[in-house]
Every structure is written in C-alpha cells, then in structure tokens.
Amino acid sequence: MSIANNPTPAAPGLLARWRRWWRSLPPLRQDRIATFGPAVSVIVFLAAIAAAMVYFQLEEYEREREAVMRDVEYAQLQLRQRLQDRRQQLLAITQDLSQRKSGAFEFEFQSEILISQYPELTALSWIGPQGEVIASRLAPDATETADHELRNHLSHPARLAAFEQARRQLAPVFLHREFGLQEDPALLLALPLARRNLFLGMVLAEFSYEELLRQAVPKATLARYAVALIDERGELLAGVKQDSRRAMLHRLPWAMDPPAYRVTLAPQDGRLTLQAQVYRTSQDGPGRALFWTLGALSLLTVWMLLANWRHSRRRIQAQQALLTETNFRRAMENSMLTGMRALDLEGRITYVNPAFCRMTGWTEEDLVNSGPPYCYWPEEDHEALWKILYEELHGRYSPSGFEMRLLRKDGSLFNARMYISPLIAPDGHQTGWMTSITDITEPKRVREELSASYERFATVLDSLDTAISVAPLGSVELLFANKMYRNWLGQRGDGHRQLLDLACIAPRPAQAQRKAAVAEAEAEAGDEALAAGSNGGSAEIWLPELEKWLEVRTRYLTWVDGRMAQMVIASDITARRHAEELGAQQAERAQTASRLITMGEMASSVAHELNQPLTAINNYCSGMISRVKRQQINEEELLGALEKTMKQAQRAGQIIQRIRAFVKRSEPNVTLSDVAQMVSNATELAEIELRRHQIRLNSYLAARLPPLMVDPILIEQVLINLIKNGGESIQQAQRPPVQRQVELRVSQRLIEQHPVVEFCVQDTGQGVPPEILERIYEAFYSTKAEGMGIGLKLCRSIVEAHHGRLQARNLYNPDGIVGCEFSFWIPVTEPPRSDAETTTPVSLNAGPIAKE
Structure with a gap:
C-alpha cells in the first residue's frame, strides 16, 4: 500500500491536544494569554519590519552609490569634453594669430563672442613673446581689480608658470590657479603662438570653476547631488561640499552616510578632483517617521484588541478623512x-x-x-x-x-x-x-492700450508717402497694406506680386515653377533671413499704370501666425530719376566743353603741327609743276614726289581726325578698348603741345596688357590732362633742356588680389606744395593763376566712375622736390555678354573734365 494512501495522523492529534490544553486554563489566564499573544505578534511584526527596512535601506544605498558613480563619471566626461571644445576653438584663434591672419581687433572681437557664449570663460589674453599684453578681454561682470590683474598678468605666479611652460614646451598647457588675495581659483589654459618653432607669445584663457561646473555638469546631476571641485589639499574650488555628519542626531541607528564618489579631471590636471554626494537634508526622515509610526500603530493595535477596537478605529478613520477633505476644499x-x-x-x-x-x-x-x-x-x-x-x-x-x-x-x-x-x-x-x-x-x-497703439501705428504707416505691403511667399493674399499702397495698387495682392515680378526683372513663373520657387525661398530664408528679418534686395522699376519710377525693396519676415511672408516697400523716385538724367546730360555737355577748351588752348600748337605737312605739300607741288614745265622730271621721280605729297596729306588728315574724334560730342559708352591704342591717341595729341615747349614725352607700355571695359575718349581725356599738367609744371619750373621730360608708364599689377592696369605720369616740374596736396581734388581750387580748378576734380570723377582710383605724390631727392607723379588704375573686368554672346556698350555717367 502506498504512502499517499496512508496519511499520518500526527497533525490532527497535536491540534486536539492544544485545544484541550487551552480549555483547561482558567478564564483569567486565557485573557492574559489572549492579550499577550497580539503583543508578541506585534513585536515579531516590528522586528520583521525593522529587518526589512534595514535590508531595503542597504539596497537603496547600493543603488544610490551606483547611480552617483555613473553620474559623476558622466559629469567628468562632460567637463573634459567642454574643456576640449573650448581648447579647439582657442586653437583656431591661435593659428590665425600665428599666421598673422588676424590682429588685436579681430582677437578682441572673437574673444568677446566666446566670452558671451560660454560663461565659464572669464578672460582671454594675447601675450607677446616678452610677456606684454597685446590684447585682452574680460567677462562683463569682471571687477576693476581683475582687469588690472589681467593687464599685469605675469605678476601672478600661476600665469608666469603658464607662460614659461608654454614657451618651453610649445604645446597647450593647463594649470591650476589657487586662491589669491583678490582672486578666485581658476583653470588656466596657455596656448603658445609659434611659427617654425619660434615662440611668438601665447593666448591665455581663464576658466571659472563655478561656471564650468554649472555649464558642463547636467542640471539633473546638480539637483540630485552636492557636486564639488576639490584641489589636492582638499579645499573647495567650486560647487557644494556637504558635511555628512551635520544631521547625525536626526538619523536612525542604522542610518549610513549619503553615498559619495570622487574622480580626477585628468588629463587636464590630475590634482583636481570632482566629487558628488547625494543630498540628504533630513537624513532618513521617512525611515525614522515610518519606524515610530509603526511602533505607535503596534501599541495602538494592542490596546485596540479590546471589544470596541474595530468600531473605534473605523470611526476615527472616517472622521479623519472627512476632516482632511473639508480642510482641503476650504x-x-x-x-x-x-x-x-x-x-x-x-x-x-x-x-x-x-x-x-x-x-x-x-x-x-x-x-x-x-x-x-x-x-x-x-x-x-x-x-x-x-x-x-x-x-x-x-x-x-x-x-x-x-x-x-x-x-x-x-x-x-x-x-x-x-x-x-x-x-x-x-x-x-x-x-x-x-x-x-x-x-x-x-x-x-x-487691451485698450494695445488698440490705441495699433491705431497710432496704422496712422503713421498710412501717413507715409511710401507704399508698404505684406503677403505670404508665393501667394497673392494680402496680409497688410498701408494707405499709399491702396491708393496706388488697390485692395488686392496682385499689385504686390506685380512689384515683385518687375523688381526681379523676370517673367511671372508658372504655377509649378512658383511652388518650387516658394519652397526654395522658404528653405533659404527660414533659418537665417526670416529669423533676422534680412533684406531681400532692392530694384528700381518703371510702373506704366502710375507713370512713376519706383524703388522697390523687399524683406523677409515671419508673420504673426507663423507663416513666412515677404514685405515690399515701394518709394516714388521719379523726381530723383529725372534729376539724374538731367545731371547726366549736363555732365555730357561739360565733357564736350572741356575738350573744346583743351583744344582751344592747344590751337597754336595744332596749327604749327599742321603747317609742317601743308608746307611740305606746297613745296612738293611747286617743285613738280616747275620741273614738269621744264620737262626735267621723269615718271619715276614724279611718282616718288606724289607719294611723299600723299603721305604729308595723310599726316595732316590724321591730325585733324584725331582732333575731331577728341572734341566730338557723343554719349559716353563703355566698350572693350585696347590700352595701347588709347595711349597712342592721347600721346599723339598731347605731344603737339609738349614739343612747342621743348618737352620730351617718353612712353613705356608693358607687353600683353589686357583690354579694359572703359570709355576710351574719357580715359584719353584723363591722360591728356595729366600730361599737359606735367608739361605746364615743367614750364613754370623753368627746368633746363636736359630735365624737361614727361614720362608715361602703363603696366599691369594686383591690388587686393584683383588685376588692374595702372597708368603713371611723372614730370620733372616743381611738384605740388605738401600743405595743399590733399586739396588739389577740390572743385574750383587750382595752383595755377589761369587755372579753372576743375580739371583734377573731373579726372578723379572719371576714374572713380570706372571703379578706379587716382592719386598724386611728390618726387624728392636730397635737395627737395624734383617732380610730381600722378597715377591711376582701372580694374580688369569681363565684358558684359548679351544673349548672342556679343559685347554690348554700357552707359557710363562720368563727370566732365577740364583743364586745371
């Protein structure tokens, strides 16, 4: 027979014996045991609870210790990363300074940006190789004492040590600056400036430990732990260092110190330690309260074992709940x-x-x-x-x-x-x-003030003589329009779109192209242009409906509902355009008059120049007539004489054509012009006047000069004027024949990395008095008694209209001024191309020129 079919009768026998024993006891003893039994149960219950509390506290302590280890190591990583980021940014500045790509102004500007962006960076200094402060920048909240200390930075031992290590190692150096009389501790970063192993100084950065903790350590870590930076002597550099024994009297017997963990900040500085300790302002308060609450409840349970324990307890709980609810609602x-x-x-x-x-x-x-x-x-x-x-x-x-x-x-x-x-x-x-x-x-x-403010704003905008409108990108929905816009273009957004299309000088795109254009504009403007309200450009357009010239400016913005919009500002510039056209006409007339005046002054020289070929023609013709009458000339001699006569006539004709081309009134046109041809035309006319005064003109042209996009007549005017001025200066100085010469040099050079052609005119005259050298370009100011005072002014206007520069300087030797040099340069640019890839003349509004 199996064991399962024969259960043991031990348990029922034990229970029966226990019942018999209980019934044999007197009632008083039964009551005592019944009263003592719950007390024992409560004691056992308390012991179990206490053991559980100790166990759970140990578990919690272990979890807190692991958590603080993870958080401190993560904070250490963040601190190292932030210092590494600042080091990389400062290395970029150091490289620019080493390569001389930037100076003190750029350094201070970049330093101010870094200090404003990163609060832990309290000071940046550029130190020369001898320890002098070239440039420095402090945080805005720095004191005057700190500013004085920074400008005398080598007076501090830590800064001097950083300077010496950077010069010796030629590598970035981190150093700890200890407490001073008027200085807080700080972390110093010395970045040497070196080029080809030559020490050129250093960039010294100072980091605040307090701000470094606040910016690098996560806020959640700072909220949970007492985080502190401690030096090798245990002194607090930044953060909070909690005294774990301050709340000793408030703990339970088994309470332990809050978990703490330390790590070093190597490799920056192994002597600095990052410590974090769990906050516990009221140490084990919940555990203590729970312990005493459980004890009180246990005593109350013993007392409540009487007959009315359950009823009383329920009534008290109900009353407490009602009171709590009533107090809460109140x-x-x-x-x-x-x-x-x-x-x-x-x-x-x-x-x-x-x-x-x-x-x-x-x-x-x-x-x-x-x-x-x-x-x-x-x-x-x-x-x-x-x-x-x-x-x-x-x-x-x-x-x-x-x-x-x-x-x-x-x-x-x-x-x-x-x-x-x-x-x-x-x-x-x-x-x-x-x-x-x-x-x-x-x-x-x-609300009333906002309404009044809006009315004032609308009144101001409606009072402007400028049309202002706002519409979403790619839409004709009009978001805003002032009174001038409504008067000009009506209430709809078609006028807004018309202004944009005319300003862009492009046909209106189709619907699909418009959507693509809008998407592209939103992508370009969304991050930068719209956030800053950047300019979208400007243009001058002619509006036939209004018969007005309008200056149209656009600006991207974000509308109040978050949509991307474009504002158009249209101003009436009709009067200004008319004034500009009238000024251009007056300038053209002044240029023609200036050339006529110049040719009038050169009339005697031109007449003398023409007299030579005309006299030669007359002599050749007279000789041929005499020899033909005497029949003393053969056919070969006659052809030779006729050829010489033809050459003299061609020479006279070329002189007259050159003069006619120079004084001919025409619209200024920019064309692709040959430099050698312009120089030849100008020297041919100017040399007539110089030969009359026995002055030599020497011209030097560099090989393979590129063509220039200029108005050749205007450039020839400038050259003739400068050469004539040089000749007149020589004549007034009464130089001997050996020194009577004007030199013209034309060469190609680079100015600010852009190719230019430079024209330089040197004379051996009396020069320009240094005290009036800056005034020679003023209108109606002349150093010659018979001068009009507008020649050099108009020369500079013509050169600047061609995007060039005109300048003058005296030539010196130990005895004084021996001449003057006027030079100007014209940039080499690509000619404008039409659809057929042909050169198109461009109108140039240049000022007139006249003799000084």
Missing part, C-alpha cells in the same frame, strides 16, 4: 483668485468665497442672505444689472459670460467678467446658480 476655496458666489432660485446670496470678499471689499456677513439690488451694484448701473440677473435666474446666460462694473466698499469701481452655471445638488436637483467673477480691469486697460 483651502482650495481660500486660495482661489476668482470670486465665487452662489445664489438660490430666488436670487439671494447663499455663499461667497474669500476672493469675492477681497474683490468687493464686503465681508461674508454683509453678503450672505442679501438679495438684489446687491451692495456691490453701482447705482447708475442698476437697470443693466437687473436685466443680467433676470437672464441669469431664467437660465438664459452666455457661455462667454457678462462684462459689468462692480462697486467696492470704499466706493471705487472695477471691471469684472461673470460666468454662470447651474448649481446641482447631490440628488440631481438644481438648488440655485453658481457664478464666478474675475477682475478684468488690468487686462481691459492693456
């Missing part, structure tokens, strides 16, 4: 800022909260059980308030509430908004009406 009512008022079905006040009493100034005793008209109704508003109350009592109320004026007890009035809802009893029947009242005096004042 606290809510007393803390509300909204006034609450309850009315019965007849309109009598049955309840008001403290906020309503504070709002009106009346007490609860004054308001409760009072009926209409209420004491807080202004007398002049009784009729309107009776109507509102009637609507309220009959259930006809607006969900948005009513706006009204109420009277305080001190007689002052305030604006309020009242919201109404039915008051439903627990049995589901309506017992009255509940109203909430909010003081809207300040919001209403702000």
Whole structure:
C-alpha cells in the first residue's frame, strides 16, 4: 500500500491536544494569554519590519552609490569634453594669430563672442613673446581689480608658470590657479603662438570653476547631488561640499552616510578632483517617521484588541478623512483668485468665497442672505444689472459670460467678467446658480492700450508717402497694406506680386515653377533671413499704370501666425530719376566743353603741327609743276614726289581726325578698348603741345596688357590732362633742356588680389606744395593763376566712375622736390555678354573734365 494512501495522523492529534490544553486554563489566564499573544505578534511584526527596512535601506544605498558613480563619471566626461571644445576653438584663434591672419581687433572681437557664449570663460589674453599684453578681454561682470590683474598678468605666479611652460614646451598647457588675495581659483589654459618653432607669445584663457561646473555638469546631476571641485589639499574650488555628519542626531541607528564618489579631471590636471554626494537634508526622515509610526500603530493595535477596537478605529478613520477633505476644499476655496458666489432660485446670496470678499471689499456677513439690488451694484448701473440677473435666474446666460462694473466698499469701481452655471445638488436637483467673477480691469486697460497703439501705428504707416505691403511667399493674399499702397495698387495682392515680378526683372513663373520657387525661398530664408528679418534686395522699376519710377525693396519676415511672408516697400523716385538724367546730360555737355577748351588752348600748337605737312605739300607741288614745265622730271621721280605729297596729306588728315574724334560730342559708352591704342591717341595729341615747349614725352607700355571695359575718349581725356599738367609744371619750373621730360608708364599689377592696369605720369616740374596736396581734388581750387580748378576734380570723377582710383605724390631727392607723379588704375573686368554672346556698350555717367 502506498504512502499517499496512508496519511499520518500526527497533525490532527497535536491540534486536539492544544485545544484541550487551552480549555483547561482558567478564564483569567486565557485573557492574559489572549492579550499577550497580539503583543508578541506585534513585536515579531516590528522586528520583521525593522529587518526589512534595514535590508531595503542597504539596497537603496547600493543603488544610490551606483547611480552617483555613473553620474559623476558622466559629469567628468562632460567637463573634459567642454574643456576640449573650448581648447579647439582657442586653437583656431591661435593659428590665425600665428599666421598673422588676424590682429588685436579681430582677437578682441572673437574673444568677446566666446566670452558671451560660454560663461565659464572669464578672460582671454594675447601675450607677446616678452610677456606684454597685446590684447585682452574680460567677462562683463569682471571687477576693476581683475582687469588690472589681467593687464599685469605675469605678476601672478600661476600665469608666469603658464607662460614659461608654454614657451618651453610649445604645446597647450593647463594649470591650476589657487586662491589669491583678490582672486578666485581658476583653470588656466596657455596656448603658445609659434611659427617654425619660434615662440611668438601665447593666448591665455581663464576658466571659472563655478561656471564650468554649472555649464558642463547636467542640471539633473546638480539637483540630485552636492557636486564639488576639490584641489589636492582638499579645499573647495567650486560647487557644494556637504558635511555628512551635520544631521547625525536626526538619523536612525542604522542610518549610513549619503553615498559619495570622487574622480580626477585628468588629463587636464590630475590634482583636481570632482566629487558628488547625494543630498540628504533630513537624513532618513521617512525611515525614522515610518519606524515610530509603526511602533505607535503596534501599541495602538494592542490596546485596540479590546471589544470596541474595530468600531473605534473605523470611526476615527472616517472622521479623519472627512476632516482632511473639508480642510482641503476650504483651502482650495481660500486660495482661489476668482470670486465665487452662489445664489438660490430666488436670487439671494447663499455663499461667497474669500476672493469675492477681497474683490468687493464686503465681508461674508454683509453678503450672505442679501438679495438684489446687491451692495456691490453701482447705482447708475442698476437697470443693466437687473436685466443680467433676470437672464441669469431664467437660465438664459452666455457661455462667454457678462462684462459689468462692480462697486467696492470704499466706493471705487472695477471691471469684472461673470460666468454662470447651474448649481446641482447631490440628488440631481438644481438648488440655485453658481457664478464666478474675475477682475478684468488690468487686462481691459492693456487691451485698450494695445488698440490705441495699433491705431497710432496704422496712422503713421498710412501717413507715409511710401507704399508698404505684406503677403505670404508665393501667394497673392494680402496680409497688410498701408494707405499709399491702396491708393496706388488697390485692395488686392496682385499689385504686390506685380512689384515683385518687375523688381526681379523676370517673367511671372508658372504655377509649378512658383511652388518650387516658394519652397526654395522658404528653405533659404527660414533659418537665417526670416529669423533676422534680412533684406531681400532692392530694384528700381518703371510702373506704366502710375507713370512713376519706383524703388522697390523687399524683406523677409515671419508673420504673426507663423507663416513666412515677404514685405515690399515701394518709394516714388521719379523726381530723383529725372534729376539724374538731367545731371547726366549736363555732365555730357561739360565733357564736350572741356575738350573744346583743351583744344582751344592747344590751337597754336595744332596749327604749327599742321603747317609742317601743308608746307611740305606746297613745296612738293611747286617743285613738280616747275620741273614738269621744264620737262626735267621723269615718271619715276614724279611718282616718288606724289607719294611723299600723299603721305604729308595723310599726316595732316590724321591730325585733324584725331582732333575731331577728341572734341566730338557723343554719349559716353563703355566698350572693350585696347590700352595701347588709347595711349597712342592721347600721346599723339598731347605731344603737339609738349614739343612747342621743348618737352620730351617718353612712353613705356608693358607687353600683353589686357583690354579694359572703359570709355576710351574719357580715359584719353584723363591722360591728356595729366600730361599737359606735367608739361605746364615743367614750364613754370623753368627746368633746363636736359630735365624737361614727361614720362608715361602703363603696366599691369594686383591690388587686393584683383588685376588692374595702372597708368603713371611723372614730370620733372616743381611738384605740388605738401600743405595743399590733399586739396588739389577740390572743385574750383587750382595752383595755377589761369587755372579753372576743375580739371583734377573731373579726372578723379572719371576714374572713380570706372571703379578706379587716382592719386598724386611728390618726387624728392636730397635737395627737395624734383617732380610730381600722378597715377591711376582701372580694374580688369569681363565684358558684359548679351544673349548672342556679343559685347554690348554700357552707359557710363562720368563727370566732365577740364583743364586745371
């Protein structure tokens, strides 16, 4: 037979014996045992709870210790990474300084940006190789003492040590600066400036430990732990160092110190230690409270084992819950800022909260059980308030509430908004009406001020003589338009789009192209242009409908609803355009007049120049006639004489054509011009005047000069004027024949990495007095008695119109001024291309030129 079929009868026998023993005891002893038994149970229960608490505390302590280790190591990583990031940024600045790509101004500008972006960076200094401060920048909150210390930085041992290590190692150096008399501890970073192993100084950065902790350590870590930076002597550099024994008297016997963990900040500085300790302001308070609560409950349980224990305990719990709920609801009512008022079905006040009493100034005793008209109704508003109350009592109320004026007890009035809802009893029947009242005096004042501000803003915009409109990108929906826009282009957004299309000088895109253009504009403007309200450009357009010239400017912006929009500002510039056209016409006339004046001054020289070929022609013709009459000339000699006569006639014709081309009135046109041809034309005319005064003109042209996009007549004018001025200066100085020469040099060079062609005219005259060298370009100012004072002024205008520069300087030798040099350069540019890839002349508005 199996064991399962023969259960042992031991347990039932033991229970029967225990029952017999219990029944054999006297009743008094049974009561004592019954009373003692729960006490033992409570003691055992307390022991189990205490053991559990110790166990769970140990578990919690281990979890906290692991958590603080992870958080401290992560904070260490963040600190190292932040220092590494600042080091990389400063290395970039150091490289620019080493390569001389930037100076003190750029260094201070970059330093100010870094200090404003990174609060832990308190100072940046550029130190020369001898220890002098070239440039420095402090944090905005730095004191005057700190500024003085920074400018005398080598007076501090730590800064001097950083300087010496950087010079010796030629590598970045981190150093710890200890407490000073007037300085806080800081972390120094010395970055040497070196080029080809030559020490050129260093960049010294100072980091605040306090800001470094605040910026690098996660805020969650700072909130959970007492984080501190400690030096090798245990002194606190930054953060919080919690004393773990301060709350010893408030702990339980088994309470332990809060978990803490330390790591070093190597490799920056192994002597610095990062420490974190768990905050525990009231050490083991919950555990202590739980322990004593359990003890009290255990004693109460022993006492409550009497007959009425369960009933009393339930009653106490019910009362406590009711009291808590009542206090909670009362606290809510007393803390509300909204006034609450309850009315019965007849309109009598049955309840008001403290906020309503504070709002009106009346007490609860004054308001409760009072009926209409209420004491807080202004007398002049009784009729309107009776109507509102009637609507309220009959259930006809607006969900948005009513706006009204109420009277305080001190007689002052305030604006309020009242919201109404039915008051439903627990049995589901309506017992009255509940109203909430909010003081809207300040919001209403702000709203009225905003409305008045908007009216003023609209009035100002409507008073402008400029049309302003705003529309979404790629849409004709008009978001805003001022009065001038409406007067010019109407109420629709078609005018806005028309201005944009004309300003872009492009046909209106199709719908698909427009969407793509809008998407591209949003992508370009969304991050930068729209955030900063950047300019979209400007253009001058002709609007046929208004017969006006308009200057159109565009600006991207973000509209109030978050959409990307474009603002167009159109200004009437018709009068200005007319003035510019008139000025261009006057300039053209002045140029022609200037050339005529120049040729008038050269008339005698030109006549002398023409007299030579004409005299030669006359002599050749007379000789041929005489020899033909005497029949002393053969055909070969006759052809030779005729060829010489033809050459002299061609020479005279070329002189006349050159003069006619120079003085001919024409529109200034920029074309692709040959430099050698312009120089040849100018020297041919100018040399006539120079030969009359026995002055040599030497021209030197560099090989393979590129063609220039200029008006050749205007450039020839400048050259002739400068050469003539040089000749006149030589004539006035009365130089000997050996020194009477003017030299013209034309070469190609680079100015600011851009190719230019430079024209240089040197003379051996008396030069320009140094005290008036800066005034020679002023209008109507001349150093010659018969000069008009506009020649050099107009020369400079012509050169600058071609995007060049004109300058003058005296030539010196030990004895004094031996001449003057006028030079100007014209940039080499690509010619404008049309659709057919041909060169198109471009109009040039250059000033006229005349003899100085």
